[in-house]
Amino acid sequence: MTKEITLRRPDDWHLHLRDGAMLTAVAPESARHFGRALVMPNLVPPVATAAQARAYRERIMAALPEGTSFRPQMTLYLTEETDPDDVAAAHADGTALAVKLYPAGATTNSASGVRDIEKVRPVLARMAEIGMPLCIHGEVTDSAIDIFDREAVFIDKVLKPLRKAEGDLRIVLEHVTTEHAVDYIRDQTKNIAATITTHHLIINRNHILAGGIRPDYYCLPVAKREQHRVALVQAAISGDARFFLGTDSAPHTAANKYQSCGCAGIFTATNTLSCLAEIFEAAGKLGKLEAFTSLNGPRFYRLDPSEDRIRLVKGEPVSYPAEIATGEGPVTVFDPGFPLHWRVEA
Ligand SMILES: NC(=O)N[C@@H](CC(=O)O)C(=O)O
Numbered sequence: 001m002t003k004e005i006t007l008r009r010p011d012d013w014h015l016h017l018r019d020g021a022m023l024t025a026v027a028p029e030s031a032r033h034f035g036r037a038l039v040m041p042n043l044v045p046p047v048a049t050a051a052q053a054r055a056y057r058e059r060i061m062a063a064l065p066e067g068t069s070f071r072p073q074m075t076l077y078l079t080e081e082t083d084p085d086d087v088a089a090a091h092a093d094g095t096a097l098a099v100k101l102y103p104a105g106a107t108t109n110s111a112s113g114v115r116d117i118e119k120v121r122p123v124l125a126r127m128a129e130i131g132m133p134l135c136i137h138g139e140v141t142d143s144a145i146d147i148f149d150r151e152a153v154f155i156d157k158v159l160k161p162l163r164k165a166e167g168d169l170r171i172v173l174e175h176v177t178t179e180h181a182v183d184y185i186r187d188q189t190k191n192i193a194a195t196i197t198t199h200h201l202i203i204n205r206n207h208i209l210a211g212g213i214r215p216d217y218y219c220l221p222v223a224k225r226e227q228h229r230v231a232l233v234q235a236a237i238s239g240d241a242r243f244f245l246g247t248d249s250a251p252h253t254a255a256n257k258y259q260s261c262g263c264a265g266i267f268t269a270t271n272t273l274s275c276l277a278e279i280f281e282a283a284g285k286l287g288k289l290e291a292f293t294s295l296n297g298p299r300f301y302r303l304d305p306s307e308d309r310i311r312l313v314k315g316e317p318v319s320y321p322a323e324i325a326t327g328e329g330p331v332t333v334f335d336p337g338f339p340l341h342w343r344v345e346a
């Protein structure tokens, strides 16, 4: 029996498109299915100013296939030198939708990030005033804190005090990976939401470590135990407007992944929607997929949901390429570890 579902065209509220040859290769992968994506600014050097965001947006537009309706939404990389006026101007004229906070050293290309949150308080206060969202990579960087605890400790030691100090600041806690984060978000009544990635709905830490080390499943924040994956699935399928899709699709070449110190990041742009349909169907919640992929995100960002529609059709297993060729070398496509039956129709 064929089964199908129509959705407003999904948006990806956390995406890494990179630059140069990598951008050229991966941009079409997102443009194929998604209407919009919030593009992360962690290039080297970072996309830190309005002028840099405009230039990066131009490079992305140039990398998109002819006739695509895909529209990148830009973010500014928060540094201790960020100028509140530049941020406010970028927000006012539509250059940037949000600002991204990386604790310095927390993840890929975060060296220019924030060491002392007090130094960026004037920027945050200004953002609170104008309603501009702050997206946060929510992990502490203290080497004494166990890597599996860094998100939970960040929530308690950094996020809670920040929310107390800047109650009007609108925050997205990015790529949440723990039950702790899900419970925290659910307890809040306003000004906060969370993105959930495709891969964190599918893998737990066994995927990375059991039976041999699997660099393709290594990302930050690192996947946690099964109990946490289950909590993320419950949040995603609940329809709760505070949770929405941010794939965190993060391409690294195979050469950079498979080495003694491999890069963090999982590339899911190509098969995300097939993976999500499979998960929501298995939970008996296909009816909530559109809220997660297409409604809750624009609602938080105060944008209209897409008017365009896509159709997902269930049939024989769909095959996706195992890797994407790029000018810098191949990038491995996420393997969910189970067959995918849902394909996206134009
Ligand atoms: N998620 C990752 O493991 N990597 C991301 C950075 C990030 O989102 O933290 C990247 O840019 O490669």
Ligand SMILES: [Zn+2]
Pocket (backbone or CB within 6 Å): 107, 137, 174, 175, 220, 221
């Ligand atoms: Zn991150």
Ligand SMILES: [Zn+2]
Pocket (backbone or CB within 6 Å): 014, 015, 016, 040, 248, 250
């Ligand atoms: Zn990311």
